[in-house]
Amino acid sequence: MVKSIRERQHATFDVEKLTHILDGGPEKTRRRREIESMVFSDPDFKEEDPNFLSRSERYDQAVKKSAQMILKLREYGIADPDEIYCYKNCVHPDRPEPLDLHLGMFLPTLLNQATPEQMDRFFMPAWNLEIIGTYAQTEMGHGTHLRGLETTATYDPATQEFVLNSPTISSIKWWPGGLGKTSNHAIVLAQLYTQGNFYGLHAFIVPIRDMDTHIPLPGIVVGDIGPKFGFNEVDNGYLKLENVRIPRDNMLMKYAKVEPDGTYLKPPSAKLTYGTMVFIRSMIVGESARALSKSCTIAIRYSSVRHQSEIRPGDPEPQILDYQAQQYKLFPLLAMAYAFSFVGQYMRRTYNRISGDITQGDFSELPELHALSAGLKAFTTWATNSAIEVCRMSCGGHGYSRSSGLPDIYVEFTPTCTYEGENTVMMLQTARYLLKSYRQAKAGQQLSGIVSYLNEPKHQRVQPQPVAARPTVVDINDLASLVEVYKQRAAILVDLAAKSIEQELQQRKSQEDAWNNSAIDLVRASDAHCHYVVVKLFTDKLVEVGDTAIHSVMSSLALLYALHGITKNSGDFLQAGLLNVPQVLQISARIKELLSQLRPNAVALVDAFDIHDKKLNSVLGRYDGNVYENLFEWARRSPLNSTEVHESFHKYLKPLRSKL
């Protein structure tokens, strides 16, 4: 399409080189494209648009493709976890699928917590998909708070069995993916009782369906939890256990043990499951970046194709991307997509480095990474969640059509705000680390890592004060200077939260009530800390970018990200005297300049994400810009058009005439 070509001719930088930076090098780009082409050219993975299918058909199509996927991964010898992940995300374009928990939780948990004897019994059958498993922790009435879980496993030495029970309705296991229909085994987390004593949560392998007929076993009530906002391909399930007996050696006993007579042996350390959570949360930061990149790709490409209204009367309708209001909606999100991409890279690298340290027995950096991954998971998913909807609504009515791809991106992404640690809980976890560090700093301890700014003495003296009373030396065009004000804002808000807790304590509140009564301030402090980290990491990334043209456009994006964040939180910066009023006005003017400056590069900047049309799955976001022809073609294929006359006409509407 001529229009798309013209848009792309305006780019001031080499799109391919930027793609390499995002992938982590040209070789990574090459291999990713190779895998994409393997899947997308494979007729076994051809699919019907899920939006045209019923829930049961969607599940059916997903199981079919997952089975094919397992076969092909073995056939092609794809074994690197990153490559498997990439392959899977092409087979099921960024959609969760019924075997996710088997591959991502059941097998890894066996690897980590099974004894050698248990590995022999369970691992190969699971590897070969005879055993299909899931991981059943969450209960209907209990989420993140593990001590609240009600499922019990009581050891019976007479038969050397555990007896598992769901004592209440609220104790029914709820949500595990693949539990409803797909799995024949589950790793069940249950409160252990033996010899009349209570030992807390442990993991048990529970067969739930007959290996041959797939019919639920006696005492097992299992099924699908019903339709959800999204996740239509996944049979999230429920599991009610009624005096279900399993052999003693179905408890995962690599660490804790129950001996035949019922004697309990403690695990050597409790820190070992810590790492998985940190890993998953770090990965979610990358998922935020991907969901946001896709949304921006769709909205920005469509905004360059769509013409609407007029700026000057009588002129042809302009591209909607030429409206300042549209640029102001989308370009800060584009900047955010780049910011989160680089933060995702950082989290991944840091996780790998620190897990290297951990295997060497060095746990020193784990608490900081734990706090950072919790906060950034919340910060990036909340921001992305809203941003996807801004992108969708920026496409006008067509964004509301399933053909835009945006409703699907939203419903598949939004659970990240809730799972793997609800976002507010995550922010409070980060706050706990910040407050602990703050107190250590106050006690004269030298902090290391990203919180070391809490040592800088001036912040500890900062009191919120009138703007005029403080000299401000911020250069709003200098990223280093902006990183500094974000840092100071974080320091001040940590201080404010600490003061709130102190005040509560002075009113003779307990530590716990003081904490709860300061939750608003604590979340705000965490948010400011995470915001600082993102601005800092985006700025740090620029140092790595050698190509001048790319460096220039990335600097504009980083500046837009930082300045836009200031205008959206200008109260914080003004209140703390970090910026003065003329500067806030300058920032508004500078943002407008940056929008104009980025306009010619906008389409090229989303092209650089290099998201294959088949992954984007959006009529509006197509690379070639042929939106309207394809929208019409898509609509005509939709199931309600399979007959010219819907039966309801003959059933209800025509008969109505004789009755009125």
Place this chain on the structure above:
Amino acid sequence: MVKSIRERQHATFDVEKLTHILDGGPEKTRRRREIESMVFSDPDFKEEDPNFLSRSERYDQAVKKSAQMILKLREYGIADPDEIYCYKNCVHPDRPEPLDLHLGMFLPTLLNQATPEQMDRFFMPAWNLEIIGTYAQTEMGHGTHLRGLETTATYDPATQEFVLNSPTISSIKWWPGGLGKTSNHAIVLAQLYTQGNFYGLHAFIVPIRDMDTHIPLPGIVVGDIGPKFGFNEVDNGYLKLENVRIPRDNMLMKYAKVEPDGTYLKPPSAKLTYGTMVFIRSMIVGESARALSKSCTIAIRYSSVRHQSEIRPGDPEPQILDYQAQQYKLFPLLAMAYAFSFVGQYMRRTYNRISGDITQGDFSELPELHALSAGLKAFTTWATNSAIEVCRMSCGGHGYSRSSGLPDIYVEFTPTCTYEGENTVMMLQTARYLLKSYRQAKAGQQLSGIVSYLNEPKHQRVQPQPVAARPTVVDINDLASLVEVYKQRAAILVDLAAKSIEQELQQRKSQEDAWNNSAIDLVRASDAHCHYVVVKLFTDKLVEVGDTAIHSVMSSLALLYALHGITKNSGDFLQAGLLNVPQVLQISARIKELLSQLRPNAVALVDAFDIHDKKLNSVLGRYDGNVYENLFEWARRSPLNSTEVHESFHKYLKPLRSKL
């Protein structure tokens, strides 16, 4: 349930009396409940949960119920528009339905724009559902900008017919509800050509399907536009016209006319369609209030049932509504629900008053109402749109289940941000009125109505300046004082937007480019204006509330609404010197107090919305609080559980074993 009773015992006011205030009097409450009970006890309206049905089944069920509804409305003699609306919203619990455009647009357009002869031909058949019609304006490539529409109607005097055409793909009519499958007629908006001249957009009655067989007529390509985010009951359609000939007297000719020889006669006035838009936008404000009330009802009731984590170690898990972070999410939204309810009442009353004036020939207040309805439509729908999702996510994982009702509320509500005037476009329309008023005020003209504050001289001199430089006399506990600062903020932001346009003009930009380059400031000014109006109307409403207990709790809500709005936009207030830093800190502390203060009344405050369980359609929001039992029961009924073993096991998973 004991828990629910205990929650409700804490209320400090009479719930029933507050319900009367919301309904507009005890008689209105009584009649609403009467209609609700008529529908909900009627076995003909029993429905299967739409979430368990395919798209085609949902459409089928909706057509069935709509046909029943037409019969019963006639049978019971329900004819008052408000009562029809109430009845319809029980039959299709707050869901759009296939006959919406027939009833809401086709019939009214005939009434307004048909000649007596056309009324004879079309009205009674349409009233009796022989003719089923829709209103086809929007095209695939063209939305709000009417001059951009491409469909043509060319008069052929030889046959005395209009020839209608969709000359391009982008000109295909797209979106009209009921067009895809239900309607046999459409009022088509098309550009009129006669005697070689162009006369702009006019309305034509176009038969599209055979009255007997319902098969599309020659030259008509019609169908459903395919699945959307929501609106699954509605067959939003497309319509491509290929040399479709209709008789001359199928043009709606009450105002403009084409004579048999093709002579065009102008309509007497163009202002007459203005009112409908204003009416619909005013109604949408009320819809925002209802969607938000439902969402708050679900989230707040569930938060009083759900127990999670611990505040003090060892204590039982507290109700999640006892967490400050949860209160901070939900109570400001509860306050907003009340604010928008009262604004909705005001808009309705004002519309009725002004349309009385209009029928008397007095158009003087219409421009202000037009500007107000545009801005408030955008302001309330944007705020509600985000708020629904906050409510959903505040319910944790279960909010993501369709059983919560929240996904449906969201997908049915979110189009209000786009239709009947895209929100950013609406904000800019309001800004146009504000800027015009601002210039009139500057020219010494005395303004009337809600914008008269632009006359107050001090605002015209206000320059953004350091906080310390201005004395502040705001009492943060006094609503009148808060209304005043909101007003001043609006005045200052209108001033800022005007200055931005002036600056652009000084740089020799055209008026139009100056406007476009100030869009960010203009939207911000409109937003502040609307925010002021909402705070003002909430405060005004309190005067009407005689009951002391209700007055007290409503005052707390109004204060929370106003103060929360300040903290979320504290930059504006600080920047303008309307508040100083200590006040902003006081406001944060005051908000915490208000949260605690409102906690005992929270459930009673949502009870007062008096939303019937069958309208709420939410397992989490049930009045009796029996969440978990019903969640389990709902899940078991879902279609994927109709068989114990899904066929995909035998088709794909079991065969896989032999291949690995």
